[in-house]
Amino acid sequence: MVEMTGDVVAELRGQVGCITLNRPRALNALSLAMVRDLMAQLLAWQHDDAVLAVAIRGSNKEGPFGAFCAGGDIRFLHAAGSSGNPEIEDFFTEEYALNHLIHTYGKPYIAFMDGIVMGGGMGISQGGTLRIVTERTKMAMPETAIGLFPDVGGGYFLSRCPGHVGEWLALTGQTIGAADALAFALADGFLESDRQAGVWDGLATQRFADGQAVQQWIQGQLHSAPEPQVAERAQIDRVFALTSVREMIAALEADDSAWAQETAAVLRKRSPLMLHVVLEQIRRARGMELGDDLRMERDMVRHCFYLRPGESETLEGIRALAVDKDHSPAWSPARIEDVDLQLVQQFFASPWPAYAHPLAALA
Incomplete structure (x- = not known):
């Protein structure tokens, strides 16, 4: 059993490991404790035959969904960087190791990217095998506005956007919606926000032959997205x-x-x-x-x-x-x-x- 801080809620529902980011007042910004919780839980499930796939979502003040993750905890970074707190080193090392684990997980990893998905939120979703966006998705890598750079693997996934979209997104920090995320290869499918709960709950009641069947079932619930806006x-x-x-x-x-x-x-x-x-x-x-x-x-x-x-x-x-x-x-x-x-x-x-x-x- 993995012990959690409360900002990350993990449960096995049916055959799927379900994670909810539960720090809504901070738009689920990742703390070092949250990074460690996520890493520990994903490692525990990675080779557990009872877990066929992993699904992750965020929460808002009213409950599940509505916001995915606004990034890393920048107030912590400022305080730690200003005071010489060595935990700033641990944060980046462990966060990037978590990003790598998600990209190389070996089981379907399904990210419900509803609401704000920025910075570190991109880091824990872009490595997924199924990245779902909604009409409420607000996606960006806005780090140049705070004198940083699009990290958490941003160099890797932005540089693989079509044309020179990656440079544009990285330099400007422009926010895009669902249709453009799909067009730019930063998402895989579209789901209306009011249908997310039904799909999420369905993961607990369906029986699946394997992890691929989990992903295929969710893909069957997805709809075509609106036309790109850019x-x-x-x-x-x-x-x-x-x-x-x-x-x-x-x-x-x-x-x-x-x-x-x-x-x-x-x-x-x-x-x-x-x-x-x-x-x-x-x-x-x-x-x-x-x-x-x-x-x-x-x-x-x-x-x-x-x-x-x-x-x-x-x-x-x-x-x-x-x-x-x-x-x-x-x-x-x-x-x-x-x-x-x-x-x-x-x-x-x-x-x-x-x-x-x-x-x-x-x-």
């Missing part, structure tokens, strides 16, 4: 295929279309340094396997907090958004054009020899 695919692919962030912002600001001007304005608000880092991340990850990508991201996140003591873009970004809430981060440097490209490359130098890397064991 109409600017040609512009996205043209601009975000450019070699550098400087070229991208110049192209956008020279284009008088509403989309280009709005996108340029968004990029001007993001951390200039991290925009350059993120573009390099996505471009490198496109040729990487998952384990290598997660090791790279573990290197990067270490540098986000410690490469420039007293000048962490991440601590400043979280301060402005979630601590002081002044929404006026003092980015350093302040302009895209002033970023030192040699500094960008330092984010990709591992602080550990290969044999001592915290994620050395990941395949």
